[in-house]
Amino acid sequence: xxxxxxxxxxxxxxxxxxxxxxxxxxxxxxxxxxxxxxxxxxxxxxxxxxxxxxxxxxxxxxxxxxxxxxxxxxxxxxxxxxxxxxxxxxxxxxxxxxxxxxxxxxxxxxxxxxxxxxxxxxxxxxxxxxxxxxxxxxxxxxxxxxxxxxxxxxxxxxxxxxxxxxxxxxxxxxxxxxxxxxxxxxxxxxxxxxxxxxxxxxxxxxxxxxxxxxxxxxxxxxxxxxxxxxxxxxxxxxxxxxxxxxxxxxxxxxxxxxxxxx
Amino acid sequence: xxxxxxxxxxxxxxxxxxxxxxxxxxxxxxxxxxxxxxxxxxxxxxxxxxxxxxxxxxxxxxxxxxxxxxxxxxxxxxxxxxxxxxxxxxxxxxxxxxxxxxxxxxxxxxxxxxxxxxxxxxxxxxxxxxxxxxxxxxxxxxxxxxxxxxxxxxxxxxxxxxxxxxxxxxxxxxxxxxxxxxxxxxxxxxxxxxxxxxxxxxxxxxxxxxxxxxxxxxxxxxxxxxxxxxxxxxxxxxxxxxxxxxxxxxxxxxxxxxxxxxxxxxxxxxxxxxxxxxxxxxxxxxxxxxxxxxxxxxxxxxxxxxxxxxxxxxxxxxxxxxxxxxxxxxxxxxxxxxxxxxxxxxxxxxxxxxxxxxxxxxxxxxxxxxxxxxxxxxxxxxxxxxxxxxxxxxxxxxxxxxxxxxxxxxxxxxxxxxxxxxxxxxxxxxxxxxxxxxxxxxxxxxxxxxxxxxxxxxxxxxxxxxxxxxxxxxxxxx
Amino acid sequence: xxxxxxxxxxxxxxxxxxxxxxxxxxxxxxxxxxxxxxxxxxxxxxxxxxxxxxxxxxxxxxxxxxxxxxxxxxxxxxxxxxxxxxxxxxxxxxxxxxxxxxxxxxxxxxxxxxxxxxxxxxxxxxxxxxxxxxxxxxxxxxxxxxxxxxxxxxxxxxxxxxxxxxxxxxxxxxxxxxxxxxxxxxxxxxxxxxxxxxxxxxxxxxxxxxxxxxxx
Numbered sequence: 001x002x003x004x005x006x007x008x009x010x011x012x013x014x015x016x017x018x019x020x021x022x023x024x025x026x027x028x029x030x031x032x033x034x035x036x037x038x039x040x041x042x043x044x045x046x047x048x049x050x051x052x053x054x055x056x057x058x059x060x061x062x063x064x065x066x067x068x069x070x071x072x073x074x075x076x077x078x079x080x081x082x083x084x085x086x087x088x089x090x091x092x093x094x095x096x097x098x099x100x101x102x103x104x105x106x107x108x109x110x111x112x113x114x115x116x117x118x119x120x121x122x123x124x125x126x127x128x129x130x131x132x133x134x135x136x137x138x139x140x141x142x143x144x145x146x147x148x149x150x151x152x153x154x155x156x157x158x159x160x161x162x163x164x165x166x167x168x169x170x171x172x173x174x175x176x177x178x179x180x181x182x183x184x185x186x187x188x189x190x191x192x193x194x195x196x197x198x199x200x201x202x203x204x205x206x207x208x209x210x211x212x213x214x215x216x217x218x219x220x221x222x223x224x225x226x227x228x229x230x231x232x233x234x235x236x237x238x239x240x241x242x243x244x245x246x247x248x249x250x251x252x253x254x255x256x257x258x259x260x261x262x
Numbered sequence: 263x264x265x266x267x268x269x270x271x272x273x274x275x276x277x278x279x280x281x282x283x284x285x286x287x288x289x290x291x292x293x294x295x296x297x298x299x300x301x302x303x304x305x306x307x308x309x310x311x312x313x314x315x316x317x318x319x320x321x322x323x324x325x326x327x328x329x330x331x332x333x334x335x336x337x338x339x340x341x342x343x344x345x346x347x348x349x350x351x352x353x354x355x356x357x358x359x360x361x362x363x364x365x366x367x368x369x370x371x372x373x374x375x376x377x378x379x380x381x382x383x384x385x386x387x388x389x390x391x392x393x394x395x396x397x398x399x400x401x402x403x404x405x406x407x408x409x410x411x412x413x414x415x416x417x418x419x420x421x422x423x424x425x426x427x428x429x430x431x432x433x434x435x436x437x438x439x440x441x442x443x444x445x446x447x448x449x450x451x452x453x454x455x456x457x458x459x460x461x462x463x464x465x466x467x468x469x470x471x472x473x474x475x476x477x478x479x480x481x482x483x484x485x486x487x488x489x490x491x492x493x494x495x496x497x498x499x500x501x502x503x504x505x506x507x508x509x510x511x512x513x514x515x516x517x518x519x520x521x522x523x524x525x526x527x528x529x530x531x532x533x534x535x536x537x538x539x540x541x542x543x544x545x546x547x548x549x550x551x552x553x554x555x556x557x558x559x560x561x562x563x564x565x566x567x568x569x570x571x572x573x574x575x576x577x578x579x580x581x582x583x584x585x586x587x588x589x590x591x592x593x594x595x596x597x598x599x600x601x602x603x604x605x606x607x608x609x610x611x612x613x614x615x616x617x618x619x620x621x622x623x624x625x626x627x628x629x630x631x632x633x634x635x636x637x638x639x640x641x642x643x644x645x646x647x648x649x650x651x652x653x654x655x656x657x658x659x660x661x662x663x664x665x666x667x668x669x670x671x672x673x674x675x676x677x678x679x680x681x682x683x684x685x686x687x688x689x690x691x692x693x694x695x696x697x698x699x700x701x702x703x704x705x706x707x708x709x710x711x712x713x714x715x716x717x718x719x720x721x722x723x724x725x726x727x728x729x730x731x732x733x734x735x736x737x738x739x740x
Numbered sequence: 741x742x743x744x745x746x747x748x749x750x751x752x753x754x755x756x757x758x759x760x761x762x763x764x765x766x767x768x769x770x771x772x773x774x775x776x777x778x779x780x781x782x783x784x785x786x787x788x789x790x791x792x793x794x795x796x797x798x799x800x801x802x803x804x805x806x807x808x809x810x811x812x813x814x815x816x817x818x819x820x821x822x823x824x825x826x827x828x829x830x831x832x833x834x835x836x837x838x839x840x841x842x843x844x845x846x847x848x849x850x851x852x853x854x855x856x857x858x859x860x861x862x863x864x865x866x867x868x869x870x871x872x873x874x875x876x877x878x879x880x881x882x883x884x885x886x887x888x889x890x891x892x893x894x895x896x897x898x899x900x901x902x903x904x905x906x907x908x909x910x911x912x913x914x915x916x917x918x919x920x921x922x923x924x925x926x927x928x929x930x931x932x933x934x935x936x937x938x939x940x941x942x943x944x945x946x947x948x949x950x951x952x953x954x955x956x
Binding site for chain 2: 007009011012013014015016017019020023024027033034035037038040041043045046047048049050051052053054057058060061093140144145171172173175176177178179180181182183184185186187188189190191192193216217219220221223224227
């Protein structure tokens with residue numbers, strides 16, 4: 001069984017801690033994970049902006065890099081969903097039937113991280129310990145495009161010491177939408193402001209999700225608001241919570257759950 | 263001439279202005295949240311909701327696949343029932359037809375039931391140019407007309423107005439067009455509705471000609487179906503001597519029985535009611551009951567363009583329930599005018615480019631007026647996959663024949679893509695990003711990314727990328 | 741306008757050339773009857789009908805064939821009411837108002853000046869609290885049920901079906917049909933429901949429960 005980590009370009013450059021946490025967690029669960037260094041980007045930016053030729057080239061690259069693996073684990077719902085949702089259409093658009101076949105062949109082996117944990121490894125309690133107040137934002141991709149359902153909640157509820165609180169209006173988009181946030185910054189910013197307000201209202205110290213892109217968006221707002229309010233809510237990929245054990249202790253600088261509920 | 267959407271700015275500009283209009287934001291948020299809650303309760307009542315959606319989508323797909331024969335059936339049935347069928351290729355042709363039909367009656371003032379198609383083709387302005395005053399009778403449509411405003415929602419066109427604004431419009435404008443608003447009118451909704459009743463009642467009693475749209479057109483029987491709440495529709499459809507129904511060619515349903523699907527979906531999804539108070543169905547002319555002259559104007563105006571789009575044609579399934587705009591987080595923050603069309607929200611973001619072609623900057627901006635969150639997909643009663651169509655239209659704008667191109671964006675994505683496809687170049691780029699991290703401005707990113715940082719801090723770029731860590735530590739084992 | 745007709749049809753044929761000529765298969769898995777109600781359980785169906793009408797703000801009077809006249813008299817204020825041809829005269833026996841026959845046809849102004857209209861109906865749907873009038877005997881033409889401010893409709897129990905799919909087959913689409921689900925209403929102002937705009941502002945329904953046995 002050869003398992004590869006597709007860390008995603010965003011995590012590679014901006015959120016390497018999520019990639020490291022994925023490696024830590026998978027090792028703890030007995031999975032020897034490989035990191036093929038030729039990997040780059042799933043092509044989501046090209047796809048969502050309408051550039052199918054570019055998407056097809058990155059699809060080809062993905063298939064070349066990961067084709068030899070039995071499983072490809074992706075710590076992102078939106079990037080992890082790209083092969084299934086976009087690659088075949090992009091390959092057809094590029095007039096590349098060989099790529100279409102290769103895509104159909106690889107898709108069943110590409111797994112978003114939480115689905116890999118619950119459905120492939122069959123675990124919910126991953127032995128994590130995280131004594132802080134956490135709220136969870138179901139990103140649009142993980143909620144609707146490739147629904148994870150209860151999986152992330154089941155994983156979080158099994159975490160020792162956690163104080164998991166519900167995020168109001170959680171099903172509402174944070175306003176990121178990739179190039180949407182660049183092309184329509186005013187609307188995106190207004191959506192994000194509401195999302196950040198709901199997050200702060202929970203009193204959580206940490207906002208978790210399965211997509212660092214959305215967390216980067218909300219986190220940017222939380223940081224700006226927090227700088228004014230004197231209390232910043234941190235954003236963490238779900239895997240960073242799952243990777244922590246009692247031996248790691250609490251996260252330095254974060255209030256303990258008991259304090260948080262005070 | 264009343265206001266039109268002609269020359270409207272592209273979505274990002276119009277939307278940015280709207281997000282800063284606090285009163286508008288409050289009005290739209292309150293309305294969309296109210297309607298969402300009502301819909302959710304009524305939909306939850308139906309254990310067979312998904313089955314109804316399946317049936318509706320399939321019925322509409324069947325209609326679209328065989329639209330030519332269904333329209334001929336409509337024509338045959340309506341003609342047999344004493345009506346006259348007209349065909350119009352575009353807005354100008356439809357407006358000219360209706361104008362001529364009204365002129366033939368000699369009437370100068372006519373009444374109208376709210377119809378998004380007549381808004382789309384600008385019929386009121388065309389009639390006005392011919393010296394005919396067409397009075398809107400739906401409360402929301404009347405508010406829009408009296409206020410020299412534009413519709414912002416397909417079901418509730420005045421959704422962007424609150425009660426105080428409506429009162430002000432009534433007090434100021436009603437007297438100029440007929441019976442003035444009652445003295446001492448307050449902004450209490452029942453009082454405002456009563457003012458509309460009194461203002462319009464005299465118009466209904468006088469009207470000899472009415473114009474309507476239709477929610478559905480039954481091919482099998484030639485039946486026109488109009489769903490409404492206030493009774494203004496019944497007034498127009500019943501009291502006039504001459505009725506002109508202006509209907510988009512996609513409104514057809516195959517058989518009478520198929521209404522059992524659509525009538526169970528429409529009101530629940532549109533307004534959160536089991537049925538709207540009034541549904542009128544009629545076929546042609548009934549001697550001694552209602553209009554004795556009936557014209558049906560079938561309008562294309564871009565629908566066949568949309569029909570030719572293999573991905574986009576599903577937008578023609580739309581039954582104008584408005585649920586996609588009610589659920590849309592973008593619409594909630596911009597209101598409908600930002601979309602520059604009588605069809606706002608997610609359906610507007612796909613339908614306008616499909617009808618007109620994404621060839622001008624305004625229309626080409628609409629497929630990008632979405633974060634692709636997909637909430638609209640879930641509430642659509644005819645299962646339009648909005649996100650699929652949005653992505654297809656973005657593809658057409660970015661790489662298709664559309665006149666509007668984004669050369670800078672295309673070049674940038676091409677350059678990024680070229681780096682990403684080549685491992686050595688990508689490796690170098692990731693390393694460079696880490697090195698450049700401290701150089702990134704903390705408060706505002708340059709160029710097109712500037713808007714992003716207006717409301718967000720700039721993310722810090724870590725010194726060590728994941729791949730560098732992996733290499734340095736041999737995958738975390740050292 | 742033959743030019744437009746032929747051109748639109750040609751455009752459609754070009755646009756759909758990629759689609760198969762066969763009909764699209766239409767699944768029909770939705771319910772034929774009101775959810776949660778056994779359509780054979782007449783009491784349950786009538787209870788649902790009355791409940792749903794009540795939610796719209798309609799007044800519902802449940803009665804039996806022998807008591808229609810006194811019930812109608814108590815439900816309909818004395819005044820001028822339009823009474824269409826075919827409306828059973830004995831139902832008005834106890835009512836003290838003035839009946840207006842629509843023969844010769846009343847003008848719009850006369851209809852508008854009437855206080856009420858009384859009718860029967862062609863069918864009724866419990867699930868959505870809907871009355872369907874088809875301008876048949878006792879129902880009058882459409883304008884007659886529109887301009888007066890109060891509409892009183894007498895519904896026989898055997899006319900009430902549980903849901904829309906049961907009703908649709910009972911109705912003749914070639915007749916002008918008015919489907920009435922509660923009084924006229926609007927939510928166009930801040931999505932707040934206001935009862936009564938242009939159509940009758942009050943709707944009263946007399947539900948005659950033993951009518952399967954005797955028609956008045």
